[in-house]
Amino acid sequence: xxxxxxxxxxxxxxxxxxxxxxxxxxxxxxxxxxxxxxxxxxxxxxxxxxxxxxxxxxxxxxxxxxxxxxxxxxxxxxxxxxxxxxxxxxxxxxxxxxxxxxxxxxxxxxxxxxxxxxxxxxxxxxxxxxxxxxxxxxxxxxxxxxxxxxxxxxxxxxxxxxxxxxxxxxxxxxxxxxxxxxxxxxxxxxxxxxxxxxxxxxxxxxxxxxxxxxxxxxxxxxxxxxxxxxxxxxxxxxxxxxxxxxxxxxxxxxxxxxxxxxxxxxxxxxxxxxxxxxxxxxxxxxxxxxxxxxxxxxxxxxxxxxxxxxxxxxxxxxxxxxxxxxxxxxxxxxxxxxxxxxx
Amino acid sequence: xxxxxxxxxxxxxxxxxxxxxxxxxxxxxxxxxxxxxxxxxxxxxxxxxxxxxxxxxxxxxxxxxxxxxxxxxxxxxxxxxxxxxxxxxxxxxxxxxxxxxxxxxxxxxxxxxxxxxxxxxxxxxxxxxxxxxxxxxxxxxxxxxxxxxxxxxxxxxxxxxxxxxxxxxxxxxxxxxxxxxxxxxxxxxxxxxxxxxxxxxxxxxxxxxxxxxxxxxxxxxxxxxxxxxxxxxxxxxxxxxxxxxxxxxxxxxxxxxxxxxxxxxxxxxxxxxxxxxxxxxxxxxxxxxxxxxxxxxxxxxxxxxxxxxxxxxxxxxxxxxxxxxxxxxxxxxxxxxxxxxxx
DNA sequence: CTAGCGTGCGTAAACGTTTTTCTATATTGC
DNA sequence: GCAATATAGAAAAACGTTTACGCACGCTAG
Numbered sequence: 001x002x003x004x005x006x007x008x009x010x011x012x013x014x015x016x017x018x019x020x021x022x023x024x025x026x027x028x029x030x031x032x033x034x035x036x037x038x039x040x041x042x043x044x045x046x047x048x049x050x051x052x053x054x055x056x057x058x059x060x061x062x063x064x065x066x067x068x069x070x071x072x073x074x075x076x077x078x079x080x081x082x083x084x085x086x087x088x089x090x091x092x093x094x095x096x097x098x099x100x101x102x103x104x105x106x107x108x109x110x111x112x113x114x115x116x117x118x119x120x121x122x123x124x125x126x127x128x129x130x131x132x133x134x135x136x137x138x139x140x141x142x143x144x145x146x147x148x149x150x151x152x153x154x155x156x157x158x159x160x161x162x163x164x165x166x167x168x169x170x171x172x173x174x175x176x177x178x179x180x181x182x183x184x185x186x187x188x189x190x191x192x193x194x195x196x197x198x199x200x201x202x203x204x205x206x207x208x209x210x211x212x213x214x215x216x217x218x219x220x221x222x223x224x225x226x227x228x229x230x231x232x233x234x235x236x237x238x239x240x241x242x243x244x245x246x247x248x249x250x251x252x253x254x255x256x257x258x259x260x261x262x263x264x265x266x267x268x269x270x271x272x273x274x275x276x277x278x279x280x281x282x283x284x285x286x287x288x289x290x291x292x293x294x295x296x297x298x299x300x301x302x303x304x305x306x307x308x309x310x311x312x313x314x315x316x317x318x319x320x321x322x323x324x325x326x327x328x329x330x331x332x333x334x335x336x337x338x339x340x341x342x343x
Numbered sequence: 344x345x346x347x348x349x350x351x352x353x354x355x356x357x358x359x360x361x362x363x364x365x366x367x368x369x370x371x372x373x374x375x376x377x378x379x380x381x382x383x384x385x386x387x388x389x390x391x392x393x394x395x396x397x398x399x400x401x402x403x404x405x406x407x408x409x410x411x412x413x414x415x416x417x418x419x420x421x422x423x424x425x426x427x428x429x430x431x432x433x434x435x436x437x438x439x440x441x442x443x444x445x446x447x448x449x450x451x452x453x454x455x456x457x458x459x460x461x462x463x464x465x466x467x468x469x470x471x472x473x474x475x476x477x478x479x480x481x482x483x484x485x486x487x488x489x490x491x492x493x494x495x496x497x498x499x500x501x502x503x504x505x506x507x508x509x510x511x512x513x514x515x516x517x518x519x520x521x522x523x524x525x526x527x528x529x530x531x532x533x534x535x536x537x538x539x540x541x542x543x544x545x546x547x548x549x550x551x552x553x554x555x556x557x558x559x560x561x562x563x564x565x566x567x568x569x570x571x572x573x574x575x576x577x578x579x580x581x582x583x584x585x586x587x588x589x590x591x592x593x594x595x596x597x598x599x600x601x602x603x604x605x606x607x608x609x610x611x612x613x614x615x616x617x618x619x620x621x622x623x624x625x626x627x628x629x630x631x632x633x634x635x636x637x638x639x640x641x642x643x644x645x646x647x648x649x650x651x652x653x654x655x656x657x658x659x660x661x662x663x664x665x666x667x668x669x670x671x672x673x674x675x676x677x678x679x680x681x682x683x684x685x686x
Numbered sequence: 687c688t689a690g691c692g693t694g695c696g697t698a699a700a701c702g703t704t705t706t707t708c709t710a711t712a713t714t715g716c
Numbered sequence: 717g718c719a720a721t722a723t724a725g726a727a728a729a730a731c732g733t734t735t736a737c738g739c740a741c742g743c744t745a746g
Contacts (some may be wrong), residue, residue, distance in 0.1 A: 008702060019726050024704055031705080034724060054461045055407065056702035058398045059731050066441075066462075074430060075640075080423035087417060087444050091455075096462060098409070099442050101430050112434075118397045119409075119439060226624075255624040262628065281569075281598040282624045285605070297418075351732060362696045367734055374735075377694060399732035402701050 007048045015044035027052070058120065066096050067308055068116035071127035071150075072104040078251045078278060078297065079127060082150070085301025086125065093309050095122070104223065106131030117145060123308045128152045128193040130223075146311040150304055151195050159311065159319035161304050165195045165277075168293040168326040169202030169249060172275050175291070175328065176245045177210055180336050181273065185236045185243035187229060187257060188221040189250035196221055199249045199277070218243055229256025234264060237272070244337035245273040254290065255282060269335035279329060288332035295326045350393045358387035370395075401463065409439050410651055411459035414470040414493075415447040421594045421621060421640065422470060425493070428644025429468065436652050438465070447566065449474025460488060466651045471495045471536040473566075489654040493647055494538050502654065502662035504647050508538045508620075511636040511669040512545030512592060515618050518634070518671065519588045520553055523679050524616065527561065528579045528586035530572060530600060532593035534564040542592045542620075561586055572599025577607060580615070587680035588616040597633065598625060612678035622672060631675035638669045 013023035018037055025031035026041035044050075058064040067090060071079040087097045098121060100112040109129050113136070116124060123146040140147050149160030176184055186203055189196045200221065204214045217239065220232045233256065236243055246261075248254045254276040261268065268274050268288060276283050279294035303322050310320070356366035361380055368374040369384035387393075401407040410433060414422040430440045441464060443455040452472050459467060466489040483490050492503035519527055529546055532539045543564065547557045560582065563575045576599065579586055589604075591597045597619040604611065611617050611631060619626050622637035646665050653663070 009704095010702080020703085021705080021727075022725050025725090028704080032723060032725085037724080051457065051461045053463065053702050055398060055401045055463050056731090057704080059402055059701090059733090060703045060705085062731075064398065074427035075420065075424040077418065077420060077423070080420070081418040083442070084417035084444050087442060091443070096441050096443070096458065098439050099426070099430060100434070100439070101427050114394065115439065118394045120396065120398050255628060258628050280624070282628060285598060285601050285625060286628065287630050352734095353732080363733085364697075364735075365695055368695090371734080375692095375694060380694080396732050399701090400734080402703090402731090403733045403735090405701075 006053075007050045009050065009052065011048055012041060012045045012050050015048060016041045062120075063122055064120045065094055066098055066119070066121050067123040067125065067312075068098045068100065068112075068119075068121040069125040069127075070100045070102055070109060070112055070116075070129075072102050072129060074099060074101045076251055077280070081297035082301040082304065085298040086305040087301075089302050089305035090308070093305075095309075095312075102127075102129055104130050110136070113140070122146070123148065123312055125150060125304055125308060126152060128195060130190055130192045146308065148304060148307050148311065150300070151193075153194050159307055159321060161300065161307060161322045161324065162198075163195070163295055163300065163324045164326050165198040165249075166202035166205070168277060168295075168328075169199040169247070170206045171202075171326070171328050172247055172249075172277070172293050173203045173206035174209075175330070176247070176273065176275060176334065177206060177212075179245075179273065179334055181245040182212060182337075183215070183241060183243045184218065184245045184247055185233075186219045186221070186247050187224075187232060187250060187253040188219070189253075190223050191221040196250075203247065203249075224250060224252055224256060226252060226256040226259065229253055230260035230263065233257045233260030237261075237264065237266065243272070245275065245334070248274065248276045251278055254278075254280070258282075258286065268333050273334040273337070275334055283331075286333075290333040291329060291331040293326050293328050295324050300324055349396075350391045352393070352395065354391055355384060355388045355393050358391060359384045405463075406465055407463045408437055409441055409462070409464050410466040410468065410655075411441040411443065411455075411462075411464040412468040412470075413443045413445055413452060413455055413459075413472075415445050415472060417442060417444045419594055420623070424640035425644040425647065428641040429648040430644075432645050432648035433651070436648075438652075438655075445470075445472055447473050456483070465489070466491065466655055468493060468647055468651060469495060471538060473533055473535045489651065491647060491650050491654065493643070494536075496537050500662055502650055502664060504643065504650060504665045504667065505541075506538070506638055506643065506667045507669050508541040508592075509545035509548070511620060511638075511671075512542040512590070513549045514545075514669075514671050515590055515592075515620070515636050516546045516549035517552075518673070519590070519616065519618060519677065520549060520555075522588075522616065522677055524588040525555060525680075526558070526584060526586045527588045527590055528576075529562045529564070529590050530567075530575060530579075530593060530596040531562070531564040532596075533566050539564055539593075546590065546592075567593060567595055567599060569595060569599040569602065572596055573603035573606065576600045576603030580604075580607065580609065586615070588618065588677070591617065591619045594621055597621075597623070601625075601629065611676050616677040616680070618677055626674075629676075633676040634672060634674040636669050636671050638667050643667055 009020050009023050013020040016023060018041060022033055023041050025033045026038045027045060069083060073079060090097055102109040102112060125148045127150045149158060151162055188199055191197055191200055207214055246257055248257050266272055274290055276290050276292040279292050283290035283292050307320060352363050352366050356363040359366060361384060365376055366384050368376045369381045370388060412426060416422060433440055441459060445452040445455060468491045470493045492501060494505055531542050534540055534543055550557055589600050591600050609615055617633055619633050619635040622635050626633035626635050650663060
């Protein structure tokens, strides 16, 4: 009891009175070994509390049973929920999940990819990152590291998963247009990221259907602290004529916008309509409740894991691209454009 | 270019015309090797794009440079932010972070601990989990796996980090008492978890100072879906006499409470005062803004990592216990108890 | 001129597995 | 009773590192 060093298969073999090769085959039930010794060996293993060393196995089997996941912000609920769901599915399949936070910096991402590669992860799931260097990821995958993109474009040949941000923005915009809004302010995450690009495209598409040109002055697309978004919202409201509706198309845009509007005593939806992407407690419980476009984050995580597992299993099958649909939830934050757009 | 198999140190040694032992010593600048060959070897390594295999290193060096972290819910912002900060600090120190979601199930936690142990993580950070089996964790640590508890009691001999939930609840309760409230409803996460226990203790302490007995009927402590919390809040409000204030001491208690109150048209703070733990967008932007007790999640993650790194480095030094202080933020959700407690 | 010593480097063992190859024994068929 | 064959299990190689050990060489000192 004093010496609690870890038991190896050698100990098990010795205890069972067989060679280590036989012990291994007995434990894994592979190769030819008599039923009697299987029992002897497994008994010994149980008695010793033997657990095979995953590192040694990895080295020998050339597979670590670990997949890495890289996102810009682990604490962003939009990623955190996805990670949770992905981890759950991967766990079921015997994989563990190594996470990395890129802070949306290209160098950091590259560093982490290198690191994970040295750690010999079996696969990599990468979220969007501003510095698109698709050639890097493509190289990775054409090497021997399966890569699944999440809301991230790289060549058509690669499998990946995309939320249908374009359609989400399209429907949200149409909703506002149907209410009579024509000057719609757009707050989005960076247009350098795939989600931002797609959202702006969907927005433009809906406007185009009504013959309304995209007004660049009404679009603000960059990454966001809440305070900055608030000031952006106010600066947008000081335009003349002022926008009559806000489309908050980023994960943390809604809070900033509401704060900005509150500061200036602007009422929703009386003075201005607000529509968000992503359903949060804030959207649900704010007064008035905020209409939004949302999608199933658990499904996203699950499908990412699924995609990865498929790539990890028998490699056949074309690269798959999955599109996650979005739903529109109508609440009380949108109305017809108000008359009080004067100073 | 067609054959892109991974380069090993053997390739580097061959390219530099030395033995693999020498190559290793040259790359690591350890042992005796002439400056000239150091240059030849590093050159060759760079030219070949050699990256040492972390798995093989782990096997040899008996250290994986990976730490595992187990929490009940990866998507809970209270954990997600901590994970992000911890990962950042660990990354700086050359460690990677393996995450696991326990869903607050003891069996799952045990499974993950075994799994991580087999993966030979260098250390383990464990958050609270309902099934306290401290003997397990203690055994782990007294074995050779450093364990850092996060809001989780195990023996006094172990190092860990605790948020000062007791003081947080104490101050929140005092605030309400000073406003004149005497019937305070308490919604908390499970009392089986350390945070829940501490909070209830702090609450009781503040009450005791005023000579008020803890009223079990006003306490609801279990894990929570938002809908369930809403119904709990309503059931509490139907007591006679009804509580005049709500203390929402769990990560997701506030949303449920507000929803329940809203459904019944109860006004905050007119009909009932509300006080929350944890500052969220919802608390900040709700009308009225919700007073709360909060603390620095980044600091928590950072200190967890720091504690772990210290344990991982030179092992000397007593086990450390860190207490994270909390701050009270007063907003508009608390007032003097209303008169309208009649039906 | 030789004994001693420091230096550079090659050799080999070790980490804990899995798997291939090979040997010894038992079984079968004639 | 003996050859052919099947089968259990042992031995050893391999995965990619790091490191202890020892050898050869050149230098200094007596």
